[in-house]
Amino acid sequence: MRKKLALALTGVATLFALTACGGGNAAAPSASQSGDAAAPIVVKVGASPIPHAQILEYIDENLAAKAGIDLDITEIDDYQTPNIALADKTLDANFFQTQAYLDDQMKTKGYKFEPGAGVHVEPLTAFSKQFKDVASVTEGTTVLLNNDPVNQLRGLRVLETAGLLTGLEEGDSALTLTDNATKNPKKLTFQEVNSEQVPKFYQEDPKIGLAIINGNYIVAAKLNPEEIIAQEAAVNNPNANFLTWRAGEKTEGITKLEELLHSDEVRDYIKSTWTDGSVLPAF
Known part of the structure; x- marks a missing residue:
């Protein structure tokens, strides 16, 4: 599922919990559960609309079910909200940033996050x-x-x-x-x-x-x-974008998503979708 989020604030996770499923008491699936194709793990991921959310949507529609996960994708237009929403546990992971940006955010905001491996480069x-x-x-x-x-x-x-x-x-x-x-x-x-x-x-x-x-x-x-x-040159570029999650919380769902982000299918999808070189695979 793919939706759009214009602004996420600390505490928004509580609002989601109160409004989801008509306010019922049933527990929502989380990224920590064990899943398969019949009962997939739901992974809540925030991402920039293009190309990040587009890549995630490709995975959700073509690769996720076989891997036993179901992506709940939230598009976010700015560069502050994804980390705010990850820190307050509205999201399980986000996909939008580079290592230099993550390092700066963790230093200035006190976040405790872990990055995955580079997925793609968007040359400035x-x-x-x-x-x-x-x-x-x-x-x-x-x-x-x-x-x-x-x-x-x-x-x-x-x-x-x-x-x-x-x-x-x-x-x-x-x-x-x-x-x-x-x-x-x-x-x-x-x-x-x-x-x-x-x-x-x-x-x-x-x-x-x-x-x-x-x-x-x-x-x-x-x-x-x-x-x-x-x-900006793409070769040996240190500014690859990657999946990010809270430190110590690399769950089974996140692990499976990280694997899919580095699959041959995703590499081929990036190459065939952005033929103008505006997005390049980093693996």
């Missing part, structure tokens, strides 16, 4: 409606970035690889680069918004000369691939 990509290539980017161009510190530095490194920035270090950000003539020789100016808003601002604001956009939002916004002027 630089789009422009004003310039046909990196060489034509002019001095003072406005660059639109994700305001999340981890993904922002990752996006800045795309610009560094393309030759627009130089000498980046851990901790660098739009703020530290604004007046740094050494690292920012073209005197690029920066605008920051939430990751899910980047495609909208890029498409609607003519002042944006360059935008660094997360792969899943590229697909969802159906951006023009002819506007790509730089892209």
Whole structure:
């Protein structure tokens, strides 16, 4: 089953418990139960809509029953809610983040989570409606970035690889680069918004000369691939996305899902679905 969640708050699990099944007393299936095709284990997973939830839906419709699990998939549009919902046990697992982002979340929010192995990479990509290539980017161009510190530095490194920035270090950000003539020789100016808003601002604001956009939002916004002027390399990319669960709670259902996420069928599905290279298998 696949549904959409716009916002999850601490305590929402209680609300779900009160409203499920008309408020009856029957216990809902959980990821800790043992299951088979006749009585599958229900695994509640929160995921970004594309490609994460789409990959999970493929598994649910084609592979899960044989493995003895049933996925209860919740689509979540932002990058904060999935970990909040995992921490308060609304979810059994989530599927949306990279190692750097998870490390930052655990450090700043105190979460105790464990990651699975990388499933796929969504290369960060630089789009422009004003310039046909990196060489034509002019001095003072406005660059639109994700305001999340981890993904922002990752996006800045795309610009560094393309030759627009130089000498980046851990901790660098739009703020530290604004007046740094050494690292920012073209005197690029920066605008920051939430990751899910980047495609909208890029498409609607003519002042944006360059935008660094997360792969899943590229697909969802159906951006023009002819506007790509730089892209993060996929080979040996440390930013693979993976399944995440609470530390010490890798249940049978989660174990089976983790295995399916790394199956030949899922690898082939990713390759055949995102033929434009916006999503690449990481295994």
